[in-house]
Amino acid sequence: MLSLALKNIFRYRLRSFLTMAGVATGMFLFTAVETMQDSLARVTRSGADDTTLVVYRENRFCPSTSRLPEYYLPSIEKIEGVSSAIPIQIAVNNCGASLDVITFRGVPPENLLKYNPDLDVISGSFEKWMSRSDAALVGQAFAQRRGLRTGDQFEAVGINVYVAGIIRSLEAQDNNVAYVHLPFLQQASKIGLGTVTQFNVKVQSAELLDPVAREIDSTFRSDSQPTVTRPEKAFFAETAKQLIELIGFTHWLGLGAVAAVLGLVANAVLLIVRGRTKETAVLQTLGFSRFRIATLVTCEGLLLGLLGGALGVVSAVLFLHWQSFTLGNEGLTLAITPDAGVLFNGLLVALVLGFSASLYPAWRASRQSLVESLNAS
């Protein structure tokens, strides 16, 4: 039945191509939406192994308004349960929602690798970055989006830097920022030495996140710059509420794409069945059972859904991979990066849609009256 279904699909090329093109378009949209949802889930869903806290200025949401004294660092490091802490100055080109966010993270150069040992320098060198005060280690996605290579000089947010290396990290955020020296960024962004945007604090275990956060905030409650401390992913989820609402809405777009694909395949297969009334009757006369007729129709729907779906899903994955879109809001970045799970889910959805869409046409085909169909002109 499968080989017969394949022949039907490949020999009615134009009809099959048009159907698959429609399916591919719907599944492209679905995959893009799924990728956004998946990327957001990765950066906001807390896991048992998350041990990072973000200390931010209370009642501030944008990096340009969160200003904390750098001298808070020793006090934070002394709190029981803290394993390490790093002051970070952040400079962004746009604090609102944007698809092209440029983010500089200024960190003490000697602390970067100690704080973030997962950073992998895939081009250039860490030593070069250490040796130049205006050097930047640029995240892979950032570099790809901007077409940057090691040795380039580029200017953004009024800051001119030299690309000392390209980095790759398991943390999606790291792939979308440029790390520079803290004093350099403090001066270049005119914030001034001694002021940072936030502290990232690592605690010894996930159970210590809440008690350490409470302790940090109580330490600075009476200070001129009170703090609010949250787990990193909760910080992202809370700070990027608008972004999350926006992406949550796209869920409906994804459902719409799925419904469109379902309708398209069902309509195409139903038209195929109607156009082949006599052919189906001939097959029944030859001895093809109702089940075989239904299987043949279902196979065609499955193949149209799967082939069109595969085209759309793979196109979307490649497109998103090459474009390296980064959604940003209030200084946080969300890289829209597809992964194998999205690819697998997309293909599975296409398969299920193709199957579901063919059920009614298959039932219709298998139930048609043999004698009436043969007598039809």
Place this chain on the structure above:
Amino acid sequence: MSTSLIQIRNLTKSFRKGSNVITPLANLSLEVSRGEFLALMGPSGSGKTTLLNLIAGIDGPSSGDLIIDSQELSTLSRGKLTKWRSENVGYIFQLYHLVPILSAYENVELPLLLQPLSRAERRNRVEAALDLVGLSDRIHHRPSELSGGQEQRVAIARAIVHDPGLLVADEPTGDLDGESAGAVLELLSSLSRDHQKTIVMVTHDPRAAAVADRALHLDKGQLVAPAE
């Protein structure tokens, strides 16, 4: 064991069309011997095709006995009747009804897809059937690349490829020119004569009926007299 392959007794077929009951066949009795070539003639609406469809097992009688090769067809479920048809009957249509996107080879192979045969066995049988109808050189041609006579010969190859004992043909020469019709009739005659196929053929054409061993005339659902 009876020498009759087909035994029909008091066969009636009726169906409802709106508020009217139509009876295309009424109390018809008939026997067809094994290996016989029978022609059924009669005007349009006389019940020829209805009788042919009943004999082929693609329609069911309203009453009466229809026994083919000792099998009472009216006792078979739809599924079993479909299986019986796939093993025992070859159907030849007036308009050939080949699947347009399939080659001659693939069309002839269709009935064999229902049987547990290897690809090599299927190939041997398809090639033998196409050879028998004289189309070995058109094996990869699509129906659109064949003449009407060639298409009908492919349809005959499709009807015999699984070696059924019974062939039913609904006006097999009705859409062909004289020369092609003659070739098709000669082929059917040789299938009956040389391969012992029992053939029931509906035709309007007296020349076609003349090729058969026996010709019967139907009118208003009943056998009226042997055709001359």
